[in-house]
Amino acid sequence: MTTSTSFRPVIAIHGGAGTITRASITPAQQQAYREALRDVLHGAQQKLAAGAPAEEVAVEAVRLLEECPLFNAGRGAVFTADATHEMDACVMRGRDLACGSLAGVSTVRNPVRAALALMAAGGPVFMIGEAAEQFAAKEGCEMVARDWFSTEQRLAQLRTVQAAALASGREQVALDHTAQSQTPAAPLDERKKMGTVGAVVLDVHGHLAAATSTGGLTNKKPGRVGDSPVVGAGTYAKNAVVAVSCTGVGEAFIRGSAAHTVAARVELLGESVAQATAEVIHRVLPPLGGDGGLIAVGADGEVSLCFNSEGMYRGQIGMDGEALVAIYANDALAPA
Numbered sequence: 001m002t003t004s005t006s007f008r009p010v011i012a013i014h015g016g017a018g019t020i021t022r023a024s025i026t027p028a029q030q031q032a033y034r035e036a037l038r039d040v041l042h043g044a045q046q047k048l049a050a051g052a053p054a055e056e057v058a059v060e061a062v063r064l065l066e067e068c069p070l071f072n073a074g075r076g077a078v079f080t081a082d083a084t085h086e087m088d089a090c091v092m093r094g095r096d097l098a099c100g101s102l103a104g105v106s107t108v109r110n111p112v113r114a115a116l117a118l119m120a121a122g123g124p125v126f127m128i129g130e131a132a133e134q135f136a137a138k139e140g141c142e143m144v145a146r147d148w149f150s151t152e153q154r155l156a157q158l159r160t161v162q163a164a165a166l167a168s169g170r171e172q173v174a175l176d177h178t179a180q181s182q183t184p185a186a187p188l189d190e191r192k193k194m195g196t197v198g199a200v201v202l203d204v205h206g207h208l209a210a211a212t213s214t215g216g217l218t219n220k221k222p223g224r225v226g227d228s229p230v231v232g233a234g235t236y237a238k239n240a241v242v243a244v245s246c247t248g249v250g251e252a253f254i255r256g257s258a259a260h261t262v263a264a265r266v267e268l269l270g271e272s273v274a275q276a277t278a279e280v281i282h283r284v285l286p287p288l289g290g291d292g293g294l295i296a297v298g299a300d301g302e303v304s305l306c307f308n309s310e311g312m313y314r315g316q317i318g319m320d321g322e323a324l325v326a327i328y329a330n331d332a333l334a335p336a
């Protein structure tokens with residue numbers, strides 16, 4: 001537990017980073033995203049205010065994001081090249097470095113809940129595919145049909161990416177942020193957006209936790225796993241140091257050990273959370289092709305919402321219950 005006597009409990013969330021198509025959408029469409037972020041923050045804040053442990057608050061925030069089809073996790077997850085869904089999720093508790101990760105699941109309604117169950121079971125810390133689904137079912141997690149996650153918009157997105165790949169004569173595009181096609185009505189271009197969701201929490205007891213959940217990248221190779229469920233890459237939390245959840249080109253975040261590098265800089269170099277996150281997002285990741293962003297909260301409640309893309313769905317809420325959200329780079333956090 002942190003030794004700090006003055007810390008501000010807080011929840012920060014992200015719903016993915018990416019390219020902006022501000023001009024092509026209506027204020028009402030932007031507002032829908034802002035309100036979705038706000039509602040998730042309010043939902044999770046009830047647990048924070050009630051004194052729930054950080055990992056439960058983080059999982060609740062991510063569960064609510066999974067339930068919202070606007071974001072690429074749970075219902076609304078993107079499609080693989082085979083037009084299936086393979087979802088990944090992770091939760092990590094800063095108090096004792098306990099964690100649970102799942103990869104390649106396609107029938108667990110809320111992968112982040114299954115990750116929490118895995119963490120609670122005390123090992124193994126990482127499970128994949130059918131065995132992970134069997135574990136989730138045994139733990140009482142809600143299971144659903146494979147097509148429960150599918151939305152028409154995501155299928156159209158896959159077909160567009162595949163058509164662009166075919167037209168270019170290159171192997172099918174694996175990363176949706178590099179594809180080219182027409183623009184759907186969302187503030188961040190759905191074809192150029194990393195839509196993972198995540199939450200970081202400093203609870204009222206001074207404990208940290210992080211959780212992340214994703215459908216991965218549109219048109220990804222079946223079996224491909226990104227950074228989100230990889231502890232130290234897409235997710236990390238250590239009490240008295242920092243909690244981190246990332247979104248972006250998973251391969252780069254894995255190669256740069258992004259989340260753990262933030263923690264190491266805070267812990268070993270004594271950098272502030274703002275300094276450490278800026279270093280990783282603006283200096284460590286770009287040479288690796290690491291477009292994206294991350295959210296982080298330190299032991300005192302210092303929050304950083306940092307990205308090198310043109311926007312990131314993001315927000316935060318403290319004990320006062322005022323939800324602040326933003327989408328674009330030059331957006332100040334504000335009530336929705």
Ligand code: ASP
Binds near residue numbers: 072195214228248250
């Ligand atoms: N990081 C995720 C992955 O590579 C994608 C995302 O952030 O949307 O699977």
